[in-house]
Amino acid sequence: MIKDELYQAYLHAILNGDRGACLNIVTNLLENKINIRELYTQLFQKSMYRIGELWEMNKISVAREHLATAITENMLSLSYPHLVSGSQSAKKVVISCTANEYHQIGGKMVADILEFHGWDAHFLGANTPVDELLQCIDEVKPDLIGLSLAIYFNLPALETTLDAVCSHYPNSDILVGGHAFICGGTSALNKYSGTHYLESLAQLEKNI
């Protein structure tokens, strides 16, 4: 559990673009063997949601929001060496953001958590064209496919992706998640068999 005091210090640092202070906080937590999911949800996710709110309220600029995103991506990379848990499940997953979706932190977190649990995770990153995703699925032959959607207006692109994946690989297990669904709207996924909505990283860990 990350204490509120520490979270506030991190939020203050990230809002000021202070990479050094963020680095110190995260390094300390990792050295003290923080649970990766707690680190991701209680520090990275929580701070980025708050930053989104602050932008919405016109309290911070786009530039500051982008800097916070860049710092969070740095912090995720910092966590990477700590993801090796030793256990190997021999399962494979391909995680991707849809075409036109440039927010990749959520998808990266899901890939990292699965990696932590011994999965072989292939993260394709932001704005992945459908044909590249299909090619990767063809090569990797994953046990699970994850699609991340941060902005709801990209829903049509997600549906195009799901149409393609479901028609090429009809027996696939597909997880869909992301900030886009924070206020609901998951009914759009009902028409795709084998597709499930992933509510949180905690739910992911519970169902692995």
Add this chain to the structure above:
Amino acid sequence: MEIMAILKAETADYHVKLESLPYFCELIAHRLPLECYVNQLRALSVVHSVLEDQLATSTNQQILSVWNDDLRKLPLLLEDLLFFEPRVCSDNIPSIDSALSMVEKIRLISIERPLSLLGYLYVMEGSTLGNYMHQPDITESYHLGGLNGSQYYAGYKDKVRSHWQQFADKMNRVISTPALYPPIIEGAHETFIGLEKLYRSLFPLKKSNNTFHVARINPEAGNHPIPTDKREIQAALNASNRCWSEYPYYEKRYGKRGKRFSDSDTCWLATLTALDQIALQKQIDWLCRVLAARGMPSLLLESLLYYLSQELTTAVPENKGLYQKLLISADRLKLNRLKKIEEQIFRNLAEEFDQFVELDMRDEYKKIGFLLVSAVVDENNGIPEALNSLHKWLVDSDRFPDGWIAAVEKTINKATSKVSE
């Protein structure tokens, strides 16, 4: 060694490399397709819009000393793009993506190492020298008359050398300590790397569908969807124009840049008709909060949605059913606005404002009373900053006389007590 001499030495190789790219070879040989040239203007408008905004709003002392509004190139680019607008040139997504990568960096450095912005400015200002040389190539390649379509390349025209000298002198004077050099040099390197990628994607152009990118509407809009049907784009622009005519406050406060954002936002709203009503409403509610916190009460979005629905239905009548969703959404915003205050009371309060102010101000800022009452309701409906963001502009004593400010306060107080009843 002075900063300008160092920058010249540091970037000499990049210059040679950039000039030898196929884009420029084709340009000099007068074989460059018009699509490549127009897409160059589009991509550079993305870079210039963000760079110039960051420079103009920077608080860094050295930047403030070097930058002035005469250095802006965006107006020239927009003029050139307007000239070519009647010719249909599809958007080249890779070059816009390259430009967006550059502006992403520009935004980050503006906070982390703002002096690097001067490295970007150095390269873009330096390009005016080469551009001026190439301007006749543009005119000849596309059979243009005068400077039509080549204002950006013409730049400072025959004053280009003296402008460059002035810029160089200012840079050398302001950046006088070698300790200040590294971030500027780094910025110049980044600019050339970004430009190389951008120009490589401009020739040869990859075949693509006739896609419209939001950068053609607003170079600063980033990467959100807009309609793929040109009729819908035009309808959205018409709706935005109508709304701006109805509420002169828009132009007074947000100017041309604000109009571009209004245009791109309206195009985005048109794409929402592909969603179901619930999903569409969520997006509208989100935009409503974002705009209200920036001084645009929900009444403005409500009006825009009515106009947009009408314009889209006129432009593409076969999709009337889809556009109805915008009407439903506008009605919902209206319902929300009037749930705490009766429509007649809302109107009376809004119109009463006009009685308090001078006649000329009333005409110049028509419907301000409506916006004030709407902002009070928005705030009461839980939108943070809705009232404050409008209020602070309308009570600025540099802009408005005492009588006006008193009228603003009076209307706000009356509306506040009415919605609290």
